[in-house]
Amino acid sequence: MRRILPLAAALLAAGMSVAWAAGAIDGAVDKQGINIPAISMFFLFVLGTLFITYRAAASSKSAADFYAAGGGITGFQNGLAIAGDYMSAASFLGISGLVFASGFDGLIYSIGFLVGWPIVLFLIAERLRNLGKFTFADVASFRLDQTRIRILSATGTLVVVAFYLIAQMVGAGKLIQLLFGLDYLYAVVIVGALMIVYVAFGGMKATTWVQIIKACLLLGGASFMAFMVMLHYGFSPEALFADAVRIHPKHDAIMAPGQMVADPVSAISLGLALMFGTAGLPHILMRFFTVSDAKAARKSVFYATGFIAYFYILTFIIGFGAITFLMSDPSFYAPSANGTINKITGLLGGTNMAAVHLANAVGGSFFLGFISAVAFATILAVVAGLTLSGASAVSHDLYAEVFARGRANEQQEVRLSKMAAVVIGIVAIVLGYVFENQNVAFMVGLAFAVAASCNFPVLLMSTMWQGCTTRGAFFGGFAGLISAVAMVILSKAVWVQTFGFKTAIFPYDNPAIFSMTIAFVGIWLISKLDASQRARNEVASYDAQFIRSETGIGAASAHIH
């Protein structure tokens, strides 16, 4: 079998670019033999979720049902669903693969992905629930101009969704090829078709329950693997680490920071993108409208943070377990041309498969099938959430408020949302196919950078700063969006690795530290300079927004029945 060029290993040499290893599965892969237990378990999952979708479709009547599951999700359920949205297959396989390849460095990612959550809780979650109805644009445009702010928010949403979705689709195709032995095209079509069905028929209710079920399966499977690893070492982390240091070709280096942080500006920029990007991801923000009130929104972040923290500790144990269980067993490796075995990159299917092979090592082929099915389910659930948030931006923000100027009725809006979900699904399939052999690793980074540089600043400034005006938010937000996209295009990941130019124009790997500054300064400066009558009215109407955002008095109840 031809060796896969695993993303983590390929980019490790490129220093911080490896950041996005956790977000996508990349490089050419070879198809595996058809994996019957995995396919049957996945089939069961699909049947179960389709049944839920059918039930959800039958009970989804209003726009509130479609966009916000009728507001009937509890804090605990929403916490699981948020965690599910966040624990993508790429972060499960990517981070455990990164730990497998370089030990400590994997932990840096887990931490970056986690620490955005407390920020969401302290600054965003309750205000979002108090001010909004279905999308975060509801909140940003609360006292500002509906048309312009919704165009901005919808653009921010669609850009984030597009890049995130492409990365997920390509990763999904590759992963399914590897795990199930299906053709890339079939894999992408199956994922696309199922996500269309979940979203278009079941709306937020089905999407949420698919996410909850998958989160439970993933947490359960990962817990079992980590338990088996720790059992082997008598529950002593020191014993596990000592064995890993002995076996790993880098030995003691896996216990300390490696090449990943060669450049401090990129490291801090990446840190900011991860931390604040989380607070600007539209499919995550949308989840806060599925609960009844600010208190439930607050609880859901608490549970989500707990689940995600637990999950990242599990991936860390799984990565180290993979070192000790797999590296001493040649049957998990493909020898290179000269017959030697590279203990990192020589792993069958690449380092991203470390967790999957470990499943086989600790639980046999049945458990391997289970983990493969869970990985597939995970991809499905994440792309469904992304599709729903993209479709909502099209129908609720662009169509209902911008084109129909608020005159569209609920049925029309929901119908359009379903059509948008179908279109987004088809576009995702096509793009997934087109980008099969492209480097898509930078796209997750771009999605986080745009979320941190457009969605997050606009949301924060419009809710927290009285002086924020439409003109400021609109131009500042777009400046953040455009500068983030431009800097990523001019950086090494795209300019050199995709376009083939000799040197990168933008010298760092992540734009967030600059593009976030541009957005915040832009919003502040343009708002300050805005002397229009509209601006004065907007500043004056801050009081009403402030009262509602702080107390929830007058907040929209998503529950309509």
Next chain:
Amino acid sequence: MTSSETQRMNERILGNPKFRELVKTRSGFAWTLAAVMLAIYLGFIFLVAFAQPLMAMKIGAGVTSLGIVLGLVVIVSAFLLTGIYVHRANGRFDELTRELQKEIG
């Protein structure tokens, strides 16, 4: 409600001591916790970037490094900070909000 009634209502809420206390204590608390989280995280990233030998230092006689321990501390502290906020918000802040709602009817 007419717009002038709404205006009066808003002014009444804004001037209410309970509202002021709620906004002041909660936003102070939330920004403090956010700053703590940011400081912990950026502190960790700075150590990773500039103090690699320190992070590689062994804890005790085994192979476990300071970096691993600090990493886990960051993860646990993120969860603890959310817990602290939720605990305070469920208690004092919700109580103030309820009292305020009662007062303004």
